Amino acid sequence: MPLWVLAMGVRNWPEDWQIRLIQLLAVPGLMVAFYLLLYHNGNLIDACTASSWDDCGKVSGPDAPYSSIGPIPVALIGLVGYAVIFLLTWLKDWWLLLDDYSPELIVGLTGFAFLFSLGLTALELFVINAICRFCLVSAAIITIMFVLAISYLRSFSGEAIGEAAD
């Protein structure tokens, strides 16, 4: 349990607090990905702005060259990714086998998502020469999730070692 939690006097803080936070973060993640999917499909009216650096149209618009991987919109990949992360963190409470492997699975999933986001952000900065603030919000959510997942894996491994020693 983190010291700041103890300092706040929070009692009964769940041992897998990192997983709960990841689950919580998946909700705004889903919302951002859904917004970007609507944007990609042209369901949201928008305009190009004078600032060349903040333009979701160039990044995720219907005609943006890097907004799809083949026929699959990147935003849809994000939406599915967040949904899988949310389901995994929820199902692990009910499915013991999943619970046993959940630290590795969540680190793997969020790690892949982190690398994917890193690649997309690099594309925005160095190839497209424009950024979409919603993509950056998604990248920030994924980064926090990945850090939390590593923290969970470390605490889980520590518990396992402790149990083995006992």
Next chain:
Amino acid sequence: MAKGSEDAPVTIVEVSDYGCNHCKNFNVETAGLIEDLYVKPGQVKWVVMPYALGPQTAPAATAALCAAEQDRFFEYHRRLFDTQGDPDFMSAASFRQVAEDSGLDLEAFNACLQDNDYNNTVQENIMAATALGVNSTPTFFVNDMMIRGNQPLTSFQQQINAIVGVSDGG
């Protein structure tokens, strides 16, 4: 650059950037409908103001003005949006290709491009649009009413009908 009746009760000014995908979408999805429903019957005069959000797209606006010299502005305008997404769509070679496809006199067009005849006009358009509060594209002025973004046909219809209704009644 204008088309439609000089006596039309409604004037719509379109401020577009040739590198803007929303401007392209508007021209593909809505501009033709407005032309058929309102410009051809004489209710709307359509004016396009070649504009650029930044220096990268200013040459395209200049090229469009070169096409206007040969009275082929609207043909060139539409075709220029079609090239959006091509890797070299902001190059002189691409502008010339669009000119050829639009049936322009290439010699005259090339001379106009090389002489940068309309650089100042584009800059004046940018300053005029900025003074009117334009900071994104597409932006439209339906008479005095500003409409921002790639709006659907119904948004224009509401404005046009309101103006025409007032004109008829008054």
